[in-house]
Amino acid sequence: MSNQPQKKDIAKVPEPTLRRLPWYLSNVKLLKQKGEQYVSSTQISKEINVDASQIAKDLSYVNISGRTRVGYEVDALIEVLEDFLGFTDMHKAFLFGVGSLGGALLRDSGLKHFGLEIVAAFDVNPNLIGTHINGIPIFHSSEFVNKMKEYDVHIGVLTVPIEIAQQITDTMIAGGIKAVWNFTPFRIRVPENIVVQNTSLYAHLAVMFNRLNFNEH
């Protein structure tokens, strides 16, 4: 497909750009709901308070060209952005640790809209094994290797207690997982060819508190 970016193109995109592109996508979707057919970077800029030239630069990584004055076609921009960001391909994942956070992620159907489908989860709690959350089956952790053969999965979501974060990571990688979405506060160590994305609500809280203090003084 002509819209499909090549692997080397994706690798070149700076991370801040990759973080901003989903904002543009959400914003352009809102404009579509309002009946808009075209959108300019100036228009997006007003809505989300990012410099228009930055937006145009970010969008230059995406395979779309705007027309002078009218801007980008809304439908085409949505399609190309979703494709570029990998939200249209469904990426299957396993989740480890169905506690308060893991359970919440299993209940979040929003992940599917962003291309992540958790197809099965693993825990050691006998009360959970054999049950389903949001239609997702929960197996004993010892079944992981078997289930890798059954499902076509490359991503592992890590929501286990911090003490076993490294051990579970090692198990996942030995079983063939290529990318770990790490929610534990532990800095997991992985081989070079493995992708790790650390995500922490609490790190964002620290930033918010710091800015709040700054504004109050």
Ligand SMILES: NC(=O)c1ccc[n+]([C@@H]2O[C@H](COP(=O)([O-])OP(=O)(O)OC[C@H]3O[C@@H](n4cnc5c(N)ncnc54)[C@H](O)[C@@H]3O)[C@@H](O)[C@H]2O)c1
């Ligand atoms: N990133 C964030 O913003 C954020 C937010 C909340 C919690 N956390 C982290 O997420 C992790 C889970 O937190 P929680 O509050 O859901 O804890 P929790 O105790 O509610 O859940 C942990 C789950 O892991 C299971 N577990 C234990 N050993 C296991 C094994 N060998 N294999 C599979 N599952 C196993 C437990 O049975 C339990 O269900 C912790 O590391 C916590 O620090 C991160």
